[in-house]
Amino acid sequence: MKLTKNFSLNELVHPKFLVIHGEQCADFLHYRLAYTLQKIRDQFGRITVNGKMGEKVFTNSGLRLPHSRIGAKNSRHKQGVVADCKFYDATPIKVQKYLLEHQDDFPYIVRMEDAKITKTWLHVEVGKRPLGQKIKVFKP
Numbered sequence: 001m002k003l004t005k006n007f008s009l010n011e012l013v014h015p016k017f018l019v020i021h022g023e024q025c026a027d028f029l030h031y032r033l034a035y036t037l038q039k040i041r042d043q044f045g046r047i048t049v050n051g052k053m054g055e056k057v058f059t060n061s062g063l064r065l066p067h068s069r070i071g072a073k074n075s076r077h078k079q080g081v082v083a084d085c086k087f088y089d090a091t092p093i094k095v096q097k098y099l100l101e102h103q104d105d106f107p108y109i110v111r112m113e114d115a116k117i118t119k120t121w122l123h124v125e126v127g128k129r130p131l132g133q134k135i136k137v138f139k140p
């Protein structure tokens with residue numbers, strides 16, 4: 001199921017969600033997640049969240065299973081508001097810098113992990129960012 005021009009449901013949820021819930025698991029994703037990823041993609045080109053990239057296959061970069069032991073216990077990845085973005089034509093640090101400099105163009109991003117630490121991906125978290133509040137950058 002296509003969510004935006006370039007993003008499909010299977011790229012944003014763990015594959016088991018599709019097995020269990022079919023396409024209804026689209027309802028587990030924040031409605032601004034795919035929209036925000038598409039805006040980033042329009043600016044920086046192709047992005048992989050879940051799926052194959054080179055030799056690697058990612059399954060936990062979007063919505064994770066409730067009992068997943070990957071990452072933090074109460075990770076926002078389990079709430080359908082996060083995507084770990086891997087880029088082909090840009091570095092996560094460069095993308096993060098751009099997003100922080102153009103925050104008004106990305107009003108639904110609330111937090112990002114510091115790309116200087118994650119290095120190969122950019123953890124983008126969406127939600128309700130109160131008016132006037134800046135995007136938070138935190139250490140993973």
Ligand SMILES: [Zn+2]
Pocket residue numbers: 077082083084123124
């Ligand atoms: Zn993450």
